[in-house]
Amino acid sequence: MHELAPINPWVALAYLVAGICFILAxxxxxxxxxxxxxxxxxxxxxxxxxxxxLLTHELANPVEVLxxxxxxxxxxxxxxxxxxxxxxxxxxxxxxxxxxxxxxAVAAAAYLxxxxxxxxxxxxxxxxxxxxxxxxxxxxxxxxxxxxxxxFLKLNGNMSxxxxxxxxxxxINLGTLAAILGLIAYFTLDQSPWxxxxxxxxxxxxGFLLIIPIGGADMPVVVSMLNSYSGWxxxxxxxxxxNTAMIITGALVGxxxxxxxxxxxxxxxxxxxxxxxxxxxxxxxxxAGGAKEQRPWKPGSADDAAFLMSQxxxxxxxxxxxxxVAQAQHxxxxxxxxxxxxxxxxxxxxHPVAGRMPGHMNVLLAEASVPYDEVFELxxxxxxxxxxxxxxxxxxxxxxNPAAKTDKTxxxxxMPVLDVEKAKxxxxxxxxxxxxxxxxxxxxxxxxxxxxMLLGDAKKxxxxxxxxxxxxxx
Amino acid sequence: xDFIAIFSIFVLACFVGYFVVWSVTPALHTPLMxxxxxxxxxxxxxxxxxxxxxxxPVSKWLGLAxxxxxxxxxxxxxxxxxxxxxMYKKKER
Numbered sequence: 343m344h345e346l347a348p349i350n351p352w353v354a355l356a357y358l359v360a361g362i363c364f365i366l367a368x369x370x371x372x373x374x375x376x377x378x379x380x381x382x383x384x385x386x387x388x389x390x391x392x393x394x395x396l397l398t399h400e401l402a403n404p405v406e407v408l409x410x411x412x413x414x415x416x417x418x419x420x421x422x423x424x425x426x427x428x429x430x431x432x433x434x435x436x437x438x439x440x441x442x443x444x445x446x447a448v449a450a451a452a453y454l455x456x457x458x459x460x461x462x463x464x465x466x467x468x469x470x471x472x473x474x475x476x477x478x479x480x481x482x483x484x485x486x487x488x489x490x491x492x493x494f495l496k497l498n499g500n501m502s503x504x505x506x507x508x509x510x511x512x513x514i515n516l517g518t519l520a521a522i523l524g525l526i527a528y529f530t531l532d533q534s535p536w537x538x539x540x541x542x543x544x545x546x547x548x549g550f551l552l553i554i555p556i557g558g559a560d561m562p563v564v565v566s567m568l569n570s571y572s573g574w575x576x577x578x579x580x581x582x583x584x585n586t587a588m589i590i591t592g593a594l595v596g597x598x599x600x601x602x603x604x605x606x607x608x609x610x611x612x613x614x615x616x617x618x619x620x621x622x623x624x625x626x627x628x629x630a631g632g633a634k635e636q637r638p639w640k641p642g643s644a645d646d647a648a649f650l651m652s653q654x655x656x657x658x659x660x661x662x663x664x665x666x667v668a669q670a671q672h673x674x675x676x677x678x679x680x681x682x683x684x685x686x687x688x689x690x691x692x693h694p695v696a697g698r699m700p701g702h703m704n705v706l707l708a709e710a711s712v713p714y715d716e717v718f719e720l721x722x723x724x725x726x727x728x729x730x731x732x733x734x735x736x737x738x739x740x741x742x743n744p745a746a747k748t749d750k751t752x753x754x755x756x757m758p759v760l761d762v763e764k765a766k767x768x769x770x771x772x773x774x775x776x777x778x779x780x781x782x783x784x785x786x787x788x789x790x791x792x793x794x795m796l797l798g799d800a801k802k803x804x805x806x807x808x809x810x811x812x813x814x815x816x
Numbered sequence: 817x818d819f820i821a822i823f824s825i826f827v828l829a830c831f832v833g834y835f836v837v838w839s840v841t842p843a844l845h846t847p848l849m850x851x852x853x854x855x856x857x858x859x860x861x862x863x864x865x866x867x868x869x870x871x872x873p874v875s876k877w878l879g880l881a882x883x884x885x886x887x888x889x890x891x892x893x894x895x896x897x898x899x900x901x902x903m904y905k906k907k908e909r
Contacts (some may be wrong), residue, residue, distance in 0.1 A: 418892025507835060587861065
């Protein structure tokens with residue numbers, strides 16, 4: 343088709359091997375035992391892809407290229423080493439933005455120098471198929487970039503997590519989206535610069551507009567969605583270059599992000615469209631604020647909690663985002679260890695959306711050296727609350743709200759929740775009684791007879807319980 | 817390669833991705849995101865081609881910039897995944 347296509351079958355084969363390594367990398371994640379081997383496969387695949395490219399393309403200036411890899415590599419390694427596990431969602435969002443921007447840069451470079459990519463005839467006319475691929479590549483890349491930047495700012499606390507609602511936003515967004523698609527179609531007829539750069543500018547804009555109205559607790563869906571986009575952007579560029587490694591990877595990553603978004607939406611019983619449309623929690627919290635009644639609840643102290651748990655046979659710990667914010671995971675593990683030393687069975691129950699990204703709680707518990715076979719997913723442990731003595735809820739709220747099962751008018755109705763109310767005793771660690779969860783709804787669990795509210799900072803409360811357990815001499 | 821051949825690879829890879837990702841244990845969803853993020857930086861292949869090509873200086877610098885960004889992701893993504901995976905331990909006993 344053109345002069346720079348991989349004529350050498352070995353080159354094509356090498357890219358295929360790289361693609362297969364990436365499949366094995368994801369396959370390894372089916373269990374923690376095989377996961378590290380999988381990660382090595384990923385590294386090997388990347389090394390094969392990069393070395394093949396370096397060997398088969400004449401480098402204009404090897405020093406510049408290797409220097410660029412070294413600079414990026416050092417930055418990446420330092421970030422990877424320094425980042426706190428609680429800040430993983432921000433890091434992933436930042437990484438997504440880089441993939442997006444890199445895709446934009448590559449697509450722009452291909453547009454400016456199509457002959458070097460072998461996607462144009464000698465007169466400089468870019469092939470029609472390549473125009474579509476390039477247009478889609480730059481659009482998805484730009485959306486990934488600007489969307490991830492907003493997600494990063496929200497997750498990192500530089501920007502309020504509250505949804506920002508623009509008037510007529512649906513109209514503006516749909517209009518912009520239609521304009522992008524229309525211009526990409528027009529691009530096949532006219533490859534003039536204004537078309538290409540307008541597509542780029544509009545795509546950057548819509549990335550911002552799409553993420554701004556989405557609230558903090560919907561970020562698991564957003565981060566997964568952007569993950570998916572970064573894959574599709576890579577796939578689009580793979581089509582442009584006719585590179586199988588990029589296409590396979592793009593498809594894998596695209597599928598991965600899409601499935602994670604689906605899992606997160608299902609865990610909130612929300613449709614993907616309603617999450618992306620945004621604004622959740624903005625109107626409901628105002629309504630709930632006005633009509634809140636005062637109901638009696640039972641306060642408790644760290645000593646009470648320590649006593650109750652040390653007398654229990656089984657304790658199920660339910661961590662949520664509040665635990666991550668308070669960095670209470672290490673104290674929590676210490677508490678678990680002390681209880682186990684007293685013969686109490688300790689388990690952890692994780693709701694799929696209990697953090698700011700899929701699997702966030704699992705990583706934090708792993709960081710605190712909680713063995714992964716003590717950590718259970720919602721569907722695996724939900725039956726056990728009825729038999730357990732104490733449910734210890736720390737920094738979670740909406741994911742334990744029984745209204746999701748009973749109250750058809752509740753904004754969280756239908757969402758799968760952890761059945762903590764079935765436990766003999768519920769210990770609920772919460773900052774104060776005033777605040778309600780993300781969904782802006784009150785939680786009946788607070789006011790039940792068997793519930794004891796432990797008000798205070800999650801980490802301080804857990805530390806106090808650890809002290810009480812240590813000195814109690816049980 | 818012609819478009820249909822590439823497109824076939826793409827469609828089949830989507831199916832492979834679908835089945836492989838569903839088999840990932842939910843406990844490892846965060847490492848899944850960081851590793852997919854690292855491998856999607858295979859876009860560095862395109863960046864390397866751009867940076868190597870003569871003819872357009874702007875295109876070359878865009879390529880080099882993309883090489884830097886993709887390298888941050890590759891090294892950072894794999895390293896942070898490795899760091900996380902090393903923390904997952906079974907009950908010692």
